[in-house]
Structures are given as C-alpha cells and as structure tokens.
Amino acid sequence: MKKDWNFVFIAGLFEIGWVIGLKHAFNWWTWGLTLFAIYFSMHLLIIGSRRLPVGTTYAVFTGMGTAGTVILEILVFNEPFRIEKIALILLLLSGVIGLKTITPAADSEGGQS
Amino acid sequence: MDWIFLIFAGAGEVVGVMGINKVNKKLNLSSLGLLFGGFILSFIFLSIAMKTIPMSTAYAVWTGMGTVGSALAGMIFFNESKDWKRLLFIGMVLSAAVGLKLIS
Numbered sequence: 001m002k003k004d005w006n007f008v009f010i011a012g013l014f015e016i017g018w019v020i021g022l023k024h025a026f027n028w029w030t031w032g033l034t035l036f037a038i039y040f041s042m043h044l045l046i047i048g049s050r051r052l053p054v055g056t057t058y059a060v061f062t063g064m065g066t067a068g069t070v071i072l073e074i075l076v077f078n079e080p081f082r083i084e085k086i087a088l089i090l091l092l093l094s095g096v097i098g099l100k101t102i103t104p105a106a107d108s109e110g111g112q113s
Numbered sequence: 114m115d116w117i118f119l120i121f122a123g124a125g126e127v128v129g130v131m132g133i134n135k136v137n138k139k140l141n142l143s144s145l146g147l148l149f150g151g152f153i154l155s156f157i158f159l160s161i162a163m164k165t166i167p168m169s170t171a172y173a174v175w176t177g178m179g180t181v182g183s184a185l186a187g188m189i190f191f192n193e194s195k196d197w198k199r200l201l202f203i204g205m206v207l208s209a210a211v212g213l214k215l216i217s
C-alpha cells in the first residue's frame with residue numbers, strides 16, 4: 001500500500017512538471033521532457049491506483065497538480081497572489097474531488113479512468 | 114478565444130476517457146482512435162489556452178471540465194445516477210470556472 005502511494009506521489013510531481021512545460025517549454029528538448037512527463041504521470045497513476053481506491057487516489061493526484069501549479073506560478077513565474085482566484089480554484093477542486101469520490105468506479109461508463 | 118480553447122481541451126479529455134473505457138472493453142482501432150485523438154487534441158488545445166491564461170487557472174479549469182464532462186456524459190448517455198450530491202459538485206465546478214473567467 002505504501003509503495004502504491006509513492007507511485008501516486010511521484011505521478012503528482014510529473015503532473016506539475018508537464019503543466020509547467022505546456023506553458024513554458026521553448027525548444028525541442030523542453031517539449032520532449034514535457035511529453036515524457038505527460039506519459040510518465042499517467043503511467044505511474046495507473047500503476048499506483050491498481051490497489052488503491054480510485055476516488056482517493058485521483059483526489060491526491062489532482063490536489064497535488066493544482067496546489068503545485070498555484071504555488072510555483074507565484075513563487076517562480078511572477079504571477080500575482082490573488083486571494084479571490086485561489087478561493088475559486090479551491091471551490092473548483094472541492095467539486096472535482098467530491099465528484100470523483102462519490103462516483104462508484106463500477107457504475108461509471110464515461111467517468112473514471 | 115483562449116477560454117474557448119480551454120473548453121475544447123476539456124471536451125478532448127472527456128473523449129479520451131471514453132476511449133480508455135472502450136479500450137478496456139474491446140481493443141480495436143476506433144477505441145484507440147478515441148483515446149489518442151481525444152488526449153492529443155486536449156493537450157494541444159490546453160497549451161494554446163495557456164499562452165494567455167495563467168497555468169494554475171488553466172489546469173484547474175481543464176481538470177474540472179474533464180471531470181464534469183465525464184460525469185454529465187455518464188448521466189446522459191450511460192444512465193448513471195443523477196444524485197443531488199453529484200449535481201451539487203457539478204454546480205460548484207461550473208460556478209468556480211465561470212468565476213475564474215470573470216476575474217481573469
């Protein structure tokens with residue numbers, strides 16, 4: 001179980017990585033790293049969620065992606081800190097996590113990955 | 114225009130997730146096409162949208178559109194539960210996305 005969470009955690013880090021890459025990549029090797037991060041984050045998430053509850057796994061994963069991009073764009077990429085924007089992102093994230101957590105995997109045709 | 118691309122990116126993710134479900138049931142060219150076509154378009158549109166939209170906003174709305182779109186598609190096409198809690202969460206995501214657009 002603990003090892004599975006490690007996969008999810010590393011998947012979350014690669015998720016933050018590709019989001020940054022998609023906005024800031026500027027040449028062939030930064031785009032290459034971005035594509036690699038997209039592939040790796042999905043791959044590790046799938047491995048990690050084999051034995052973990054899908055809803056919780058996805059909540060941790062997206063939570064990391066969201067928190068990471070919010071924090072890094074303020075600290076590293078000079079976006080202004082705006083409390084109303086962060087509040088709305090938190091509201092959105094709660095909705096996403098709520099939806100993913102109450103949707104039973106077996107019941108979901110178009111839903112869970 | 115950038116927000117239109119962001120909505121397209123979310124729609125592409127919904128198509129890609131449908132592709133995953135189809136591939137899990139039956140592996141053939143059309144299900145693989147949905148999977149890869151959906152995700153590739155989704156990432157291309159997301160990167161276009163991010164040229165002007167800050168990455169945290171774009172990422173959050175992209176995830177939100179993907180999740181809400183999949184839930185709505187499940188309710189409309191696959192007869193999934195329309196529980197009030199699911200509708201409430203969908204409402205939260207959509208109103209937050211509209212709010213983010215308004216303050217941007």
